[in-house]
Amino acid sequence: MSAPRRGRRIPRAAALVAAGLLALAAVATLAIAVQPGIAFALARRVAYLRAGADWGTVEVRGETLGWISLGAGPPILLVHGMRAEASIMTPLARALADRGWRVVALDLPGHGRSDAPRGPVEIDRIGEVVLDAAAALGLPPRPALLGHSMGGWIVAWQALANPERCGPIVLVSAPGVWTDLPPLDRLHPETAAEARLSMEYFFAKPPPAPWPVLWLAAHRPFGIGLELLRSALSGRFMVGDLLPGLSVPALVIAGAEDRIVPAEASRRMAEALPVRRYLEVPGAGHMVIWEAPEAVAGAADAFLRGAGYGAVQAPEEVR
Numbered sequence: 001m002s003a004p005r006r007g008r009r010i011p012r013a014a015a016l017v018a019a020g021l022l023a024l025a026a027v028a029t030l031a032i033a034v035q036p037g038i039a040f041a042l043a044r045r046v047a048y049l050r051a052g053a054d055w056g057t058v059e060v061r062g063e064t065l066g067w068i069s070l071g072a073g074p075p076i077l078l079v080h081g082m083r084a085e086a087s088i089m090t091p092l093a094r095a096l097a098d099r100g101w102r103v104v105a106l107d108l109p110g111h112g113r114s115d116a117p118r119g120p121v122e123i124d125r126i127g128e129v130v131l132d133a134a135a136a137l138g139l140p141p142r143p144a145l146l147g148h149s150m151g152g153w154i155v156a157w158q159a160l161a162n163p164e165r166c167g168p169i170v171l172v173s174a175p176g177v178w179t180d181l182p183p184l185d186r187l188h189p190e191t192a193a194e195a196r197l198s199m200e201y202f203f204a205k206p207p208p209a210p211w212p213v214l215w216l217a218a219h220r221p222f223g224i225g226l227e228l229l230r231s232a233l234s235g236r237f238m239v240g241d242l243l244p245g246l247s248v249p250a251l252v253i254a255g256a257e258d259r260i261v262p263a264e265a266s267r268r269m270a271e272a273l274p275v276r277r278y279l280e281v282p283g284a285g286h287m288v289i290w291e292a293p294e295a296v297a298g299a300a301d302a303f304l305r306g307a308g309y310g311a312v313q314a315p316e317e318v319r
Contacts, residue, residue, distance in 0.1 A: 066113030071097025081149025085112030095297030110224030255284035
C-alpha cells in the first residue's frame with residue numbers, strides 16, 4: 001500500500017499575503033457598509049482619473065459646486081440628471097474631448113461633491129445657478145449646453161427663459177413634456193433588489209452589477225433629487241408648448257428603448273422645435289450617454305459645428 005500523499009504546503013509568505021488581502025477586503029466591505037460615502041468618493045476619483053479630468057469647486061449664489069474639466073477647444077457644459085453627478089457623464093465627456101472640445105461638467109447642488117443646497121431646489125433656480133457657475137469658471141457668455149435626463153429639462157428651461165445666456169443646446173433623454181413616469185421605486189430604489197430592477201429601466205441591456213454596487217445605488221442620497229422631481233411635477237416648468245418659440249439651436253437625442261423618458265416623448269419635443277433636429281439611438285435606453293457615448297458625442301459634435309459654435313474663440317482655462 002502506497003503512503004498517503006501530503007498536500008502541498010503553502011509558503012508562509014504567500015499565506016500571509018492572502019490573509020492580508022482577505023482582511024483588507026473585510027475592512028473595505030465594513031467601511032462601505034458603515035460609510036457608503038467612502039465608496040462613492042473612491043469611485044468618483046477613479047472616474048476622474050480614468051477620464052484624465054481636472055476638478056475643483058466654484059462658489060455662486062451661496063452654493064459650492066463641484067466641477068470637472070477635460071479636453072481642449074471650444075467649451076461644452078454638461079448637466080447631469082436627478083440622483084446623478086458629473087462623474088456619470090465621463091464616458092460622454094471623453095468622447096467629446098476626443099473630438100476637440102473642452103468639456104466642463106458640474107455637480108448640481110446636493111449632488112456629487114457639491115454642498116447641500118442653500119436655496120430652493122427648483123428647475124428654474126438650479127438652471128440659473130448652473131449658468132452663474134459657467135460664467136465664474138470662465139466659459140463664454142453663451143456656452144453650449146448639453147443636459148441629460150433632468151439636466152436636459154433644466155437646460156431647456158434656461159434656453160427658453162434666458163436665451164441671451166445660452167448657446168446651442170443638446171437635450172439627451174430629457175423630460176419636459178407630460179408622459180407617464182415609472183414607479184417611484186424604480187427611480188428611487190431602497191434595497192439592492194429594487195436597484196437591480198431599476199437597472200432594467202435605465203439601460204436597454206443592463207450591465208452586470210455586483211451586490212455591493214446595487215447596495216450603494218439603493219443608499220445613494222435621494223432627498224435633493226426628490227425636490228427636483230416635485231418641482232418638475234408641479235407643472236410650472238413644462239416646456240412642450242414653449243419650444244416653438246425657442247430662439248437658440250437645439251438637438252434632441254433619445255435612446256430608442258428608453259423606459260424612463262420614452263422616445264415618443266422625445267420625438268414630441270423635437271417636433272415642437274422651430275427646426276426639427278432629432279436622433280434616436282437604436283438599442284440604447286435612458287443611459288444612452290453610457291450605452292452609446294460615441295453616437296451621442298458624434299451627433300452633438302456635428303450639430304454644434306453645424307450651428308457655427310465650434311468656430312468661436314476658446315475662452316480662458318477653467319479657474
